[in-house]
Amino acid sequence: MPPLPKRRTSRARQGERRQHLHITPPHLVECPHCHEMRPAHQVCPNCGTYKGEQVLKTK
Numbered sequence: 001m002p003p004l005p006k007r008r009t010s011r012a013r014q015g016e017r018r019q020h021l022h023i024t025p026p027h028l029v030e031c032p033h034c035h036e037m038r039p040a041h042q043v044c045p046n047c048g049t050y051k052g053e054q055v056l057k058t059k
């Protein structure tokens with residue numbers, strides 16, 4: 001006999017096995033300068049500041 005699974009894996013069991021393969025939403029924090037939401041540990045795309053310092057030029 002060929003080595004095949006005896007039973008088809010149910011959707012529930014398949015999902016159980018893949019429960020850690022979920023996607024996570026980006027972690028957003030409020031910018032202390034302009035109070036816009038921005039990704040954590042990144043220069044604010046709205047006002048161009050990081051840790052209270054102007055890093056990028058803004059129009």
Ligand SMILES: [Zn+2]
Binds near residue numbers: 033036044
């Ligand atoms: Zn900002």
